[in-house]
Structure formats: C-alpha cells, structure tokens
C-alpha cells in the first residue's frame with residue numbers, strides 16, 4: 001500500500017475530485033445495505049402471512065428510487081476518481097517527456113529506446129490503474145465491507161457475524177503472500193516487455209538492412225524468443241493472479257457454510273427470525289465483492305508500485321548537463337579555443353581525443369579531416385556539450401562552455417548531423433523546424449542555398465510534400481540538403497556540417513560550398529568530411545588520427561606537407577577523374 005503514500009502529493013493536488021469520489025462511493029456502499037434489509041422484511045411478512053399489496057408496492061418503490069439514485073451516484077464517482085487518474089497519467093507522461101527532452105546524449109546512450117517507451121506507456125498505465133481502480137477497490141472494500149459487517153453485527157447478530165467471519169484472517173494472510181509474489185513477478189514481466197519494445201523498435205528501424213541480408217527468418221525467430229519470454233513472465237504473473245479468485249471464493253464459501261449451520265441453529269432456538277437469517281446471507285453475499293476487491297487491490301497496488309518505482313527512478317536521474325546559477329544567457333559567437341587534454345566517453349574507457357589544442361577566429365571556417373573513427377564527430381559533440389569534457393576545456397569567446405546556459409549554447413549552433421532526421425511533416429515544416437516563424441520566402445531562400453529548391457518544386461505538392469515515415473521517400477542526398485536548408489534558415493553563429501555533403505555529387509557540393517562562402521561571411525563554419533574537396537577553402541584544416549591532430553594548416557600548406565592530407569586528396573581527385581571522366585572537383 002506504500003504506493004498510495006507515494007502518490008499522496010497527487011491526491012492532495014486533486015483533493016476535491018478524490019474527496020468527492022470517495023464520499024459518493026461511501027454513500028453508494030451505504031445505500032447497498034438497503035436491499036438485503038428489504039428482502040428480510042418481506043420474507044418475515046410472508047412467513048407471518050402479513051404481506052399486503054400496499055406493503056409490497058411501498059418497498060418496491062423504495063427499491064426503484066434507490067436503483068435510480070445509485071445509478072446516478074455510480075456515474076458520478078467514476079467521473080471523479082477515474083477522471084483524476086487519467087489526469088495523473090497525463091501529468092506523469094508529460095513530466096517524463098519533459099525530463100527526457102532535458103537529458104543529454106549520455107543519458108540516451110545508457111538507456112534503450114524501447115525501455116523508455118515502455119515507461120511512458122505500460123508503467124504509466126499501471127500507475128493510472130492504481131490511482132483509479134486502486135482507490136475504488138480500497139474505498140469499496142473498506143466502506144462496503146465495513147458497513148456490511150457493522151450492519152450484520154448490529155442489526156442481526158454479532159455472534160453469528162463473528163462466526164461467519166472466522167475464516168477472514170486466512171484470506172488476509174493469503175492475499176498478502178500472493179501480493180509480494182506478484183510484485184516480484186510483475187517487475188520481471190515489465191522488464192521483459194521493455195526488452196520486447198526495444199526489439200520491435202530496433203527491428204522496424206533496421207528492417208531494410210535485415211531484408212538486404214536476407215535475415216528475416218533469424219529476426220522472426222529472435223522476435224519470437226523475446227515474445228515467448230514476455231508471455232512466460234506474464235504467465236508467471238497470471239499464475240499468482242489466478243490464485244486470488246479461487247482462494248477468496250473458497251473462504252467466502254466457508255463463511256456461508258458457517259453462517260447457515262450456526263444461523264439455522266439460532267433460528268431453531270428462536271434467537272433469529274427466518275427473515276433475519278435470509279438478510280444475513282444476502283449481506284454475506286454483499287461481502288463477496290469487497291473481498292474480491294481486496295484481492296484485486298493487492299494486485300493493482302503491487303503493479304502500481306513496481307511501475308511507480310521505475311518511473312520515479314527515471315525522473316530522479318540527474319541531468320548531467322545543468323546551467324550554472326549565473327550562466328550567460330547571450331548566445332556565444334563562434335570564436336573557438338580548444339584546449340582538450342583528453343576525452344573518453346566513459347570513465348576508464350579508451351581515450352577518443354587527445355591533446356586537441358587549436359584556436360579559430362570568429363568568422364573562420366574549420367575543416368576537420370581524418371579517417372573513419374578518428375574522432376571528428378566526437379570533437380563536435382564536445383563543442384556542443386553533448387558530452388562533458390572531463391580533462392580540458394573548450395572556450396567560446398574566451399569563456400568555457402559551461403559559463404553559458406545550455407539554451408544559449410544550443411541556439412548558437414546549426415548542426416547538420418551525419419544521420420540526418422526528417423520529421424513526418426511537410427518539407428516546409430521540416431526546413432522551418434529551427435525557426436517556426438519563418439515565412440515561405442525565407443524557407444525558399446534557404447532551400448536555394450542548400451541546392452534543393454529545384455528538387456522540391458518538382459514534387460507534385462512542392463514545399464507542402466509530406467516526408468518522413470508517413471510521406472514520400474527522398475533520396476539520401478535530398479534529405480541531406482533539406483537538413484542543410486534547415487540549419488541555414490536559422491542563420492546560426494556556428495554552422496556545423498558533419499559529413500553532411502557525403503551524398504551529394506561534386507557539382508552540387510561545390511554549389512553549396514559557394515553559397516556558404518557568401519552567406520556565412522563573419523560567421524564560423526565547421527565542416528567534417530571524408531571528401532576533402534568539401535574543406536578545400538577552409539581557413540584551418542586539422543587532420544585527426546586516433547583522436548590526435550597529426551596535421552594542421554590550410555589546404556595549400558597541407559598539400560605542401562606531403563602527408564596524409566596530400567595523399568588522400570590526390571587519391572580522391574584521381575578517383576573522381578576516373579569515375580566521372582570529367583573535371584576534378
């Protein structure tokens with residue numbers, strides 16, 4: 001029941017809804033006591049031969065009025081209690097989403113997407129059940145159960161009540177035992193569900209790769225295995241779940257048995273009338289639901305507790321990147337000073353960057369070259385504070401990155417990542433993502449600069465073409481250029497193209513670079529690329545190898561060095577000549 005204490009903050013917040021709901025529910029419980037009483041009275045009238053049509057009609061009218069009232073009241077408490085529970089789910093879901101959106105890349109690297117999705121769906125649903133059906137069963141089992149027992153004891157026979165309820169402690173013992181078994185098994189079932197979620201997410205994202213390699217059968221088999229695991233764990237839950245009903249029915253059966261055996265003796269001894277015994281057994285029947293509700297309550301509460309623990313653990317995860325109290329809110333301009341002694345993604349892991357020292361004046365263009373895995377993207381991630389530098393620092397306008405608020409820092413960057421992402425929205429919306437207030441003229445201008453305008457107008461719906469998962473399929477190069485247009489539209493202080501020209505041909509690349517040279521005057525641009533022609537005009541080019549700068553300079557000075565840069569550049573030029581049989585880029 002600890003989960004109810006954990007949720008107390010919400011019950012307080014919604015005290016009117018819960019207060020109203022509980023009150024109405026208690027009233028319904030009280031009113032439910034009337035029909036058994038009426039049955040007892042009628043039976044006694046029949047036994048004593050005093051039943052008249054008038055008496056019968058009077059009691060029937062009372063029962064009819066009661067039914068209508070209970071009908072309305074039941075509707076009311078549902079609105080109060082279940083309505084509040086749905087609101088709690090909404091609040092928690094929004095909190096989780098807000099929390100996710102504040103977390104750094106390191107957080108998402110440690111967690112699986114499917115797991116996070118399971119928290120936001122299954123766990124929240126279990127908590128909603130606790131705050132809705134859980135409260136209902138708690139209040140119902142206490143009020144209806146309490147009222148019925150009191151009525152039986154006070155209006156019929158306290159002796160018979162005690163006898164009839166003798167098997168109850170057994171039930172309390174059994175349900176608490178089942179409850180703790182359920183908690184454990186439910187935790188495991190939820191973990192298995194998270195894992196399955198993750199599997200589905202990964203399989204769907206990688207479906208093309210799976211098909212290309214003809215791995216469908218293996219994928220289906222591995223999905224089946226995960227799915228079987230979920231089923232197995234849920235069966236384990238269901239096995240305990242299934243114990244509640246028969247146990248409760250058995251105990252209720254014992255209660256009936258005792259009350260009939262002893263009740264009959266009291267009737268013979270004339271301590272009770274037949275009508276009273278009839279009422280007593282009907283009251284006992286009324287106890288079945290509170291008892292079932294009690295068992296069900298354990299079930300709901302244990303699920304809710306496991307889920308609430310999982311969600312709060314997640315919400316408690318500290319943001320690893322937070323603003324200092326006096327953080328500068330003004331977005332920095334692009335004057336860079338890298339002073340990184342070393343960087344690794346996790347403590348104790350292999351160093352990914354070492355001895356990165358260089359400066360870049362405001363408005364300059366930096367080219368970052370190097371073989372795959374040499375640390376180009378990592379260098380950019382440290383600049384954007386996606387990951388904290390533990391050994392060294394990066395200065396922007398002479399201040400360390402953490403002097404700036406995260407928001408100010410992020411608004412300085414226009415980042416076009418390697419794995420570009422388009423939302424399921426129109427092309428115009430995708431381009432205007434970083435500047436939603438942009439008008440069509442600005443969007444088209446950005447698209448022209450990114451050399452994608454001609455492609456867009458060829459689509460039937462032009463800029464209103466829907467792309468992404470639910471829209472038309474674009475080529476890799478088209479997606480890249482839309483991502484570039486998106487970054488250009490925001491006109492950021494620092495534009496970062498992380499291998500963002502890899503899927504466009506040499507001519508288009510040159511066209512885009514030419515636009516950049518014109519519009520990015522006075523603003524800093526960083527370009528990483530495998531095709532070195534993309535950084536030929538940079539003011540500074542650094543070549544990384546195993547996280548270290550092995551060459552630095554301008555294109556001309558690097559060519560004169562006769563090192564890695566010169567070799568790769570010449571090789572690429574030759575390749576381009578052979579492939580296209582045309583001009584070198």
Ligand SMILES: Nc1ncnc2c1ncn2[C@@H]1O[C@H](COP(=O)(O)OP(=O)(O)OP(=O)(O)O)[C@@H](O)[C@H]1O
Pocket residue numbers: 109345352370371372373374375376377378379418499
């Ligand atoms: N999030 C991460 N966690 C742990 N290691 C990582 C992470 N991202 C990259 N690495 C590792 O860091 C090294 C540098 O990777 P990085 O992506 O910076 O290289 P890159 O030069 O950009 O490569 P590419 O040209 O292929 O994009 C690699 O060994 C990679 O495995």
